[in-house]
Amino acid sequence: MRTAYRVETVRAAERALMARLPAGTLMARAAAGLAAACAELLRPRLYGARVVLLVGSGDNGGDALYAGARLARRGAAVTAVLLNEERAHPGGLAALRAAGGRAAGAAGAERLIARARLVVDGITGIGGRGGLRQDAAGPAAAAAEHGVPVVAVDLPSGVDADTGEVHGAAVRAALTVTFGAWKPGLLVDPARALAGEVRLVDIGLGPELPPEPDLVAFDDADAAALLPRPEAESDKYRRGVIGIAAGSARYPGAAVLTVGGALRGGAGAVRYAGPAGGGVIGRYPETLVSEGRPSEAGRVQAWVVGPGLGGGPEAAATVADVLAADVPVLVDADGLHSIDPERLRARSAPTVLTPHAGEAAALLGTSRDRVESARLASVSELAVRYGAVALLKGSTTLIAEPGPGGPEGRGRVLANTTGTPWLATAGSGDVLSGLIGALLAAGLAPLDAAALGAHLHGLAGRAAPVPPMASTVTEALPGVWAALSPRR
Template sequence: MLEAHTVADVRAAEAPLLASLPSGALMQRAVSGLVTHAVRRLDRVYGARIVVLAGGGDNGGDALWAGARLAALGAVVHALAPGRTHPEGSAALLAAGGRLHRTGPGPGADAGADSPAGPGHGVATAGRRAPGADAVADLLSTADLVLDGLLGIGGRGPLREPYAALTRLAPAARTVAVDVPSGVDADTGAVADGAVRASSTVTFGTYKRGLLVGPGSTHAGRVELIDIGLTLPAADLRALEDVDVAQALPVPTATDSKYTRGVLGLVGGSDRYPGAAVLAVGGALRGGAGYLRVIAEPRAADLVLRAHPEAVLTVIEPGDADTALGAGRVGAWAVGPGLPADEATGRLVAALLERTDTPLLADAGALEPLAAVVAARPSLLRERTNRERTNEVVLTPHEGEFARLVATALGWDAAAVPARLTADRLGTVRQAAAELGATVLLKGDRTIVAGSGGESFVNLTGTPWLGTAGSGDVLTGLTGSLLAAGLAPPLAAAVGAHLHGSAARRGPQPLAAGDLPALLPEVIADLLASVVA
């Protein structure tokens, strides 16, 4: 399982090591990992053209030291420094034959290994001048590899000149970010104008939250973690890996029956949107529950019966909550796919919230009616949740639904929600989950799951092809089935998102939502086989 921490956590973990280790020892652990990564990225090191973007902090020092080691292996290394640089790292680069060019304001610099300047100053000998814009652009455009060490995990806010002049020229396909791409907020994933886009990021000690969530995740590329010996607290953001999902999957034993494996009640599908019920049932049948009760309006029920005879059907008229709740024993409910957000759906949602105490997932057409119920009774979701939160309500909106949900239920400004999500996606979802007293799964690139108690996951599977009508209905059925099979709400949501995204990766391009249910058995079988192996 991947674990991500805050900048404050990292600083606190570094402090005792910095106090106990010889000066520079912790940095050299990071440098070793960075150099190994760089060597793997290069076809050859000897003669390779490498540009270091060197800021004045420790990650600028990491980049300079890495440049020095690569120069010692025969690479041609140029460092571009818009301001002050790390003294020891600068001296090491110059001693190894690298060149240090000052590109910022003040005295020009273009120092070679024989420069008489003091370490880290790079002040040129007489007659030397700082490289012009064209020379800087040429160095970056022809580089085999660029190491971005301009700004570290403490970087915040917009990139200013002369830093921005360098980040605009860094070639994304050949740039390796040191710890975090410059311009990416390490805690939130917010991205400043001109932020570096890297094809890979080498991060140290732990994953930074901003590498996994928000726009920052799209700037980081492939992320490699280098262990530098930090002792960290429990992470407040995690990402499931295949092995974690395999271990969490409900697997029947010889003594299990269809009832002990879990019973899901799925309420969805209307005469207006009948196909959503078919898609949701397809996902539910692959989620581990042993028995599926489907409550649907006549047209949707007919389509479900034709497509999935395994489902046990109860036909209802719109809003008939009594018949829905009388369908039989149910261990978890999922409601919403294919239902219009109208008064009839509101009666169903209110009944499920007020007359049941089992886990409940609400999606699509159920979200706005649920928000109205919560607005009238703000403590309802907490009141129906047991002490262990094993029956907590799960809400699975996309961004537009999320904005309407929190506006109605919590009084947030819906128009401000998109900007809040861009600035701090994780923090915004966690706040909503805490105020609602529910688990919230916010769909989208890097889906986030946040429980009301602060437990959070980010999903690293998936593909942009999942942005297609009906894919969320499959996720609703799949996750509802996992709830019925006994997984705790945040974990069920995280496992469902992981499986859903993994299935999409195996699908055709373009992907249709109807492709997903048939892909899930192969995904699950491979995961379970990997654990046995």
């Protein structure tokens, strides 16, 4: 599990730790980790390798300078480009010069970068807000233009550490070396896409950080711990019965794909209610099919409603019928057009919403661009406004819940990082809905079910033959499940 903390929390932990340590200890630890990471990228020949440090003011620039001093002592040709000469970290600058490195002004930065094997971004780090200033944007652009790999110090300069938002020019790193703890922006696009590979350097902050992080990303061990497993006395009903209200005459495939996701999600039984029963039975004869209203289909432990329903009064009536059930409900796709915040808050059972950015924009009354540029704020706002667990699909899938005090407070937020662009294919979201629905029916808490479903879905997207289809993603799920499960 990767736990991420906001800048204010990290700064407080640093202050608490520094009060008990000799001056300069944390910066020395950070510089040592940064230098080691740079040395690995410069292998097999570190001696004589040209390294350019882009140095801003403050501690971030100090980390870069001290790391540069370590590289210089090992034979690298290190030059620090001082973007603000008067405010460069004095101790770091002295250490670099004593080790044989040199400093230069910003005027000749592009020429130096063009000849370099590595650029270290020590411009702003986690304290920066807004895009790069013009004097820093030029050197950052030169590194990209000349194809020189960049190592970012703590966070790529120009991105927001707390939100992952990018407002203006920013550094694109091949590697980000972050210190003490992950920052939310390293897990959330668009900033995540600029961070490249991320390496965490332990500088001793762990005991000073609060137990509740601001953002969490699952790993395989977390997913494996949540996987439902039948016991000796389990039967199909105890394993979880999921109801699916999906599909229409125009979109019968949505029903098939949603049912497939539920069956491959470990459901003990699937009840399908809708007009696409023939296609569902033809593909999955295990399904219990009915043509009446969802409430007449029989007892279930959870419902999925929305994929392929289409529009109009009939679809709205189906959504209303499902939401009247006193069981967890996942609402996706066309079902999202027929919900309102007051009705969802009044439900006695939990609700999960799974919109993509366009659907989220409609639910929030904003633009798609705003949702995609401020994904963390958008998913939290969805959860609070609708009193539901919200899963925002996209390049970074984020899952948020309302706060423990009710819909008025913000709750936990999880990030899924297993996804792949190949999952941007028709019907993929229907498979995800069925998968999460099965996990809800198995008894998982809504946030856990959504996070585990997204994790499994992403792994299946990677495992499916390229180029994948929604149906091949479905068929890749058993292999993913087996890989995460302990040996029988």
